[in-house]
Amino acid sequence: MSDRPRTSDLLGRLLGPADPELTCDECFEQLDRYVELELDGRDADATVPGMRAHLEGCPACREDRDSLAALLGSERPPG
């Protein structure tokens, strides 16, 4: 069995995103806007350039994004 996924994951973590990315402070500043756009089905990545790359490279900010999306999602009516 190949361990390519494990290698790929490790290299991904070491090398990070190739695209330009926001800093952690900029990410936090834009997080509420970004998540609302995502939940509204709008193009959040085009509106907040550099956010997607930062979320790929920063697990802590990615967790913050996931938590905010989950919290807002839990308050929205189903459907």
Added chain:
Amino acid sequence: MYEASRTARGRATDAESLAWLDALRGSGRRHDDAVAALHALLLRAARFEVARRGGGRSGELADLANQAADDALMAVLRKLHTYRGDSRFTTWAYKFALLEAAVKVRRRAWQGREVPLEADGWARLADTSASPARDAESSELIGAVCAGIAEALTPHQRTVLLALTVNDVPIDVLAERLGTTRGALYKTLHDARRKLRARLAEDGLALDSATQGGSA
């Protein structure tokens, strides 16, 4: 009644958000009631986050959520002037509570635990590169990455890169141990990654296919 106002980005600030702002900027009973309501909102978010991450005694987790809500309340009131209406006020406020709760939970999980040393990171990298199932291309790349880390990075960049990406130390925990901030550490990580990528590119190695599917 509040009329919707428009932000610099063209989004109309909703009436509920304007009401929050007005009450929090006001004085007297109305202000006090708004602060109490805001604290309740932040506590709900902090409890949500603590429950999501779990792993602890319920009394201890309740304390963490309370501390997170208290700290978030201070942060929101201190930064109220920076709210630009790009999202609902409650969404903007929630992120402070979630951040405070997440940081506290991560730090609690590492309390009394030593941060792995750089040597542990090298050992884990060596373990990955020694796998018998590795193909030649991956072996070459891992070897080049190890050489790049050893030769192209400063000692501080090496420490931060290995701790965060190989030893899985949470960035808030490492920031606390090193007496710095999450933002400063991520800048170090970003610079280290950029140097490493440049070094591998100089060596003529294809990075995109190797890291496809991997996340940091």
